[in-house]
Amino acid sequence: MKNKGFNLVELMVSIVILGIVLAMSLPAFGRFVHTWRLKGSADQLSTALRTARSAAVMKHTNAVFQIDLNRNEYFFYEDLNGNGSRESAEYRSATYELANGISFQGLTLPSAIITFGPKGNTSSSGTITLQDLGSRTRAVRIFGGTGTISLD
DSSP, rough: OOOOHHHHHHHHHHHHHHHHHHHHHHHHHHHHHHHHHHHHHHHHHHHHOOOOOHHHHHHHSSEEEEEEETTTTTEEEETOSSSEEETTTSOOOOOOOOOOTTTEEEEEESSSSEEOOSSSOOOOOOEEEEEOOOOOEEEEEEEEEOOOOEOO
């Protein structure tokens, strides 16, 4: 009668080979996770900027987008009376936080406050750069005049 299956030595060799392959792939997987978080944070930031711009156009009002560089957070509100500050009756978005390990690396805008006008335009022009723990960066660019947002 012939035995089918693996013997103990074959099983141990297979487990050792699997362990070596897994150990070799862990650094690459870590880089993938950091890159994925960075891309996701940049996508979320550009989407929030586009949402603020869209709200300004749809409601024919100003939308003020604020970035807190120290807390790695941002939000926007609809400035219905155009005074540049938020009153209790004016809509405020949720506060968005950057993913763990992601931070604001640089800001070439005149300030951390961007105001989109009723036509979606803005006088602010510049780049918001995000960075992960591995020093990889992604940039969100805002074009003054048109208010167009692009992801670099």
